[in-house]
Amino acid sequence: MKTDLAIIGAGPGGYVAALRAAQLGMEVTLIECAHLGGVCLNRGCIPTKAMVQTALIAHEVRTAGAFGVVVDTPPRIDYGSALDRRDAVVKRLRNGVRGLLKHQKVRVLSGRAAFTGPQTLIIEPVSVDIGAGKSAALGEAQTLEAGHIIVATGAKPLTLSVPGADHPRVLDSDGALALVEVPSSILVVGAGPIGCEWSQIFARLGAKVTLVEMLPSVLPRADADMSQELAKALQKEGILIHTGMSLAGVVDLGSELEVRLTETSTGSATTARAEYVLIGAGRAPLTDGLGLEVPGVEVDSKGWIATDEHQRTNVPSILAIGDVTGGALLAHVAYRQGIVAVEALAGLSPEPVRDDRTPSVTYTDPEVASVGLTEAQARESDPGAVTGSFVLSANGRAVAQGADQGLVKVVADSRYGRLLGVHMVGAHMGEMLGEAALALELEATLDELSSTIRSHPTLSEALGEACLAAQGRALHI
Amino acid sequence: MADIVVMPKLGLLMETGVVSEWRVAEGDPVSVGDVIAEITTEKITYELEAQAEGVLLKILLLEEEEAAVGAPIAVIGRPGEDLAEVTPAPPGDEEPALEAAAIATTAAEAGGLAPAAGGPGASGGRIVASPAAKKLAAESGVDLAAVVGTGPGGRITLEDVSAAASRMTADVGAAEGAAAERANLPGLATPVAKKMAAELGVDLAGVTGSGVSGRIRADDVAAVAQVSATVTAAPTVAAAPTPAAAPLAAAAPLTAATVELRGGVAEQIPYTGMRRLIGEHMEASRQLAPMVTYHALADMEDVRHLLTRVNVARNEDNKINITGVVIKATALTLKAMPRFNASLDGDVIKIWRSINIGVAVALADGLIVPVIREADRKSISEITQEVRDLAGRARENKLLPDEVSGGTFTVTTLGPYRSVDFFNPIINQPEAAILGLGRMHDAVVALDGVPQVRAAMGLSLTCDHRMLDGAPAAQFLRTLMDYLADPFSIFSLAI
Numbered sequence: 001m002k003t004d005l006a007i008i009g010a011g012p013g014g015y016v017a018a019l020r021a022a023q024l025g026m027e028v029t030l031i032e033c034a035h036l037g038g039v040c041l042n043r044g045c046i047p048t049k050a051m052v053q054t055a056l057i058a059h060e061v062r063t064a065g066a067f068g069v070v071v072d073t074p075p076r077i078d079y080g081s082a083l084d085r086r087d088a089v090v091k092r093l094r095n096g097v098r099g100l101l102k103h104q105k106v107r108v109l110s111g112r113a114a115f116t117g118p119q120t121l122i123i124e125p126v127s128v129d130i131g132a133g134k135s136a137a138l139g140e141a142q143t144l145e146a147g148h149i150i151v152a153t154g155a156k157p158l159t160l161s162v163p164g165a166d167h168p169r170v171l172d173s174d175g176a177l178a179l180v181e182v183p184s185s186i187l188v189v190g191a192g193p194i195g196c197e198w199s200q201i202f203a204r205l206g207a208k209v210t211l212v213e214m215l216p217s218v219l220p221r222a223d224a225d226m227s228q229e230l231a232k233a234l235q236k237e238g239i240l241i242h243t244g245m246s247l248a249g250v251v252d253l254g255s256e257l258e259v260r261l262t263e264t265s266t267g268s269a270t271t272a273r274a275e276y277v278l279i280g281a282g283r284a285p286l287t288d289g290l291g292l293e294v295p296g297v298e299v300d301s302k303g304w305i306a307t308d309e310h311q312r313t314n315v316p317s318i319l320a321i322g323d324v325t326g327g328a329l330l331a332h333v334a335y336r337q338g339i340v341a342v343e344a345l346a347g348l349s350p351e352p353v354r355d356d357r358t359p360s361v362t363y364t365d366p367e368v369a370s371v372g373l374t375e376a377q378a379r380e381s382d383p384g385a386v387t388g389s390f391v392l393s394a395n396g397r398a399v400a401q402g403a404d405q406g407l408v409k410v411v412a413d414s415r416y417g418r419l420l421g422v423h424m425v426g427a428h429m430g431e432m433l434g435e436a437a438l439a440l441e442l443e444a445t446l447d448e449l450s451s452t453i454r455s456h457p458t459l460s461e462a463l464g465e466a467c468l469a470a471q472g473r474a475l476h477i
Numbered sequence: 478m479a480d481i482v483v484m485p486k487l488g489l490l491m492e493t494g495v496v497s498e499w500r501v502a503e504g505d506p507v508s509v510g511d512v513i514a515e516i517t518t519e520k521i522t523y524e525l526e527a528q529a530e531g532v533l534l535k536i537l538l539l540e541e542e543e544a545a546v547g548a549p550i551a552v553i554g555r556p557g558e559d560l561a562e563v564t565p566a567p568p569g570d571e572e573p574a575l576e577a578a579a580i581a582t583t584a585a586e587a588g589g590l591a592p593a594a595g596g597p598g599a600s601g602g603r604i605v606a607s608p609a610a611k612k613l614a615a616e617s618g619v620d621l622a623a624v625v626g627t628g629p630g631g632r633i634t635l636e637d638v639s640a641a642a643s644r645m646t647a648d649v650g651a652a653e654g655a656a657a658e659r660a661n662l663p664g665l666a667t668p669v670a671k672k673m674a675a676e677l678g679v680d681l682a683g684v685t686g687s688g689v690s691g692r693i694r695a696d697d698v699a700a701v702a703q704v705s706a707t708v709t710a711a712p713t714v715a716a717a718p719t720p721a722a723a724p725l726a727a728a729a730p731l732t733a734a735t736v737e738l739r740g741g742v743a744e745q746i747p748y749t750g751m752r753r754l755i756g757e758h759m760e761a762s763r764q765l766a767p768m769v770t771y772h773a774l775a776d777m778e779d780v781r782h783l784l785t786r787v788n789v790a791r792n793e794d795n796k797i798n799i800t801g802v803v804i805k806a807t808a809l810t811l812k813a814m815p816r817f818n819a820s821l822d823g824d825v826i827k828i829w830r831s832i833n834i835g836v837a838v839a840l841a842d843g844l845i846v847p848v849i850r851e852a853d854r855k856s857i858s859e860i861t862q863e864v865r866d867l868a869g870r871a872r873e874n875k876l877l878p879d880e881v882s883g884g885t886f887t888v889t890t891l892g893p894y895r896s897v898d899f900f901n902p903i904i905n906q907p908e909a910a911i912l913g914l915g916r917m918h919d920a921v922v923a924l925d926g927v928p929q930v931r932a933a934m935g936l937s938l939t940c941d942h943r944m945l946d947g948a949p950a951a952q953f954l955r956t957l958m959d960y961l962a963d964p965f966s967i968f969s970l971a972i
Contacts, residue, residue: 416672443667
């Protein structure tokens with residue numbers, strides 16, 4: 001078989017690259033060894049968000065009395081129904097991806113691809129049905145010759161090499177999704193977005209949750225004010241947080257696991273107990289069996305594929321996008337990298353993905369939404385960088401909604417008031433992030449942001465007020 | 478019947494040309510022989526004359542835009558003539574068909590017969606394209622003349638070219654069509670870019686935007702400010718051997734304070750065209766060649782006598798001059814020392830068979846180097862005549878590319894300004910050496926132990942040390958000085 005462009009992996013990066021390439025007139029073959037949509041749709045963002053919603057409703061029902069809605073009997077969690085709904089959500093979106101690919105006449109092959117040369121692949125059949133519709137289902141291995149090949153195989157959970165980490169009740173995020181009942185207690189290792197989201201989901205569904213982070217704060221990469229605000233919110237819901245501690249080992253005590261922890265700064269040891277341990281710490285490139293060494297694709301010391309700004313690897317015919325290239329492991333980064341890769345192949349001049357303009361959201365309640373530089377990052381190059389914050393407790397809509405916890409913070413340069421970063425904690429802040437990302441993309445300054453008229457009462461007013469605060473003229477605080 | 482004006486082929490090697498200036502506006506009458514445009518190639522500027530009588534109906538190539546040799550750049554015809562009548566190309570010949578399509582399109586615009594596809598803002602009919610659009614067109618083989626611009630003023634956007642490229646290879650999707658109809662916003666600058674431009678005194682009109690639809694961003698303004706800072710810095714010429722790969726010192730960026738100290742920007746001269754070409758050639762030469770300049774004072778007393786003796790009997794047009802004498806003497810020196818008539822090409826030094834001497838001619842803003850071919854076989858009179866003719870036509874932009882190509886050695890003179898004796902000329906790549914001439918002046922010299930006043934002239938010979946060491950350089954100057962000391966021998970020899 002021959003094709004203009006072969007894409008290995010039908011996750012967010014791969015399927016979007018396929019759609020864009022087809023739009024540009026290329027003949028595209030997309031190879032997937034599991035489900036269309038990749039980790040994001042099947043085992044990551046989407047199913048987790050379905051569970052976040054179940055947890056949110058449970059929380060709201062429990063607190064409904066404060067709003068004058070009295071629920072006489074305490075709510076009961078029917079976890080099986082929650083999982084059914086989650087799976088239906090995933091299936092519906094997966095069918096959507098299949099429809100899009102079919103509409104653009106992308107050839108989808110089910111199988112596991114391996115390089116046999118810089119422009120050739122062998123595709124071994126896999127047993128899983130990927131639901132690829134009319135596209136060819138492989139009975140035997142076949143070879144594919146492609147003008148260009150994009151590697152979009154993604155990443156997998158990192159396995160920690162500590163004693164007991166292979167215990168069946170030590171889970172990664174895949175394992176957490178596979179649980180059929182809510183654990184009575186769970187210790188979550190790693191307070192990044194995945195760890196924080198799962199901690200709150202399980203806590204709201206009734207588990208006793210302990211959250212452990214090696215670095216000094218939850219969401220260690222976020223702006224310090226955001227980390228602090230989120231930690232307060234999680235603790236308020238009964239989650240026990242231990243920062244500055246790392247996992248030393250897990251011992252099976254029968255019904256419970258004993259988790260051995262080491263304090264990072266002092267080295268002193270302590271223990272905790274839980275029915276389950278969830279490890280949400282780190283991911284590694286998924287390149288097993290891909291044969292990157294055959295064409296000689298360069299990877300870094302941790303195995304991530306090295307690319308240039310247009311996603312080209314050191315081998316001219318091979319590109320790589322998404323998680324397998326390391327960096328920010330985010331679906332929307334993969335989306336855009338896929339578009340950049342394909343447009344560059346088509347001779348267009350796509351704007352490379354810029355880390356300092358990539359938004360990210362942690363779907364806890366309150367949500368944490370960020371784009372651009374944190375205050376600390378901005379100060380590295382511009383010691384006089386200005387900031388302005390506005391707390392949601394002074395925002396009308398937030399108070400009326402009973403969701404007044406959180407704040408909006410802006411970071412701007414000292415010279416032009418150029419917006420450098422926006423960081424927000426609060427209900428629905430992820431939905432407000434688009435305005436901030438657009439402002440960064442358009443190189444807006446505090447002047448434009450504070451003179452923009454926003455509806456009252458909305459949460460978005462908080463962004464305008466934060467900008468006014470940065471200019472020393474906030475009105476509502 | 479309308480006539481199509483095409484990009485002329487001005488030399489064997491010419492593939493594309495740029496219209497640097499239209500001398501006639503659309504709608505103006507033209508006669509045969511009228512200069513209608515100024516064409517610039519890699520090497521020269523040329524005045525294009527009309528070959529037909531009538532009215533310049535349509536300009537198809539905007540100033541500073543490039544076109545291939547033979548591509549239509551304008552249409553001359555009767556006033557009000559329907560351009561669609563212009564002969565279509567024979568069927569099956571793809572390129573001319575595209576050209577015809579372009580003319581038909583512009584005709585439709587001009588006559589208001591039909592709206593240009595997706596181009597409500599299209600007007601004027603000149604072909605303007607964004608830099609990205611041009612780049613994509615070049616890469617994907619799309620003829621810009623056949624693309625209908627959807628931007629304001631008919632500007633061709635990246636999307637237009639992308640759409641045209643898609644049409645060439647595949648059926649274009651509905652989404653792409655919608656993208657092509659989207660109006661772009663050239664010249665828009667981001668808020669940060671505007672503030673930065675105001676502070677640094679950068680004129681946004683001269684900034685090319687790198688953002689979506691040509692939007693000017695902070696980086697674009699910073700880059701322009703950086704370039705101006707580099708240009709302002711006085712260039713220096715090294716007299717000692719320079720490592721070939723010596724990194725250029727990074728110029729300090731312009732800041733508000735330093736702009737203010739200079740009293741703000743009085744004028745901004747675009748670093749484009751010939752100015753930039755010279756700049757880039759000089760910079761490249763400096764980086765490439767380890768250059769050493771050797772200075773010597775030549776006795777020109779007998780040259781003065783020769784000029785007086787010969788010119789007294791000649792009318793103004795036939796008089797010989799110092800440059801002619803020195804070029805002849807140099808040509809003979811080169812014949813005796815062929816290593817100076819050479820170029821370094823990879824791992825070989827190529828000694829050229831012909832002795833073709835380039836003569837640097839100063840223009841209003843820049844310089845050009847027309848070439849005297851086989852100067853060793855020409856007389857001083859012939860050489861003087863030829864230099865006069867070439868320099869005159871150079872100043873009128875009438876040189877052909879072949880007249881400025883193929884030099885093997887260059888002579889550059891600052892003599893007429895009567896100030897400079899010695900300087901450090903930079904080699905005209907890929908030549909091995911260049912000779913600089915100072916002013917002719919009276920010098921007191923010791924002759925046979927007696928001080929005497931004699932005519933003298935400074936010689937500045939810059940050699941590429943990769944090919945030529947100090948000893949041959951000194952020898953070259955000695956040989957040349959001997960010829961100059963006895964010019965009657967070479968004058969009679971060559972007549």
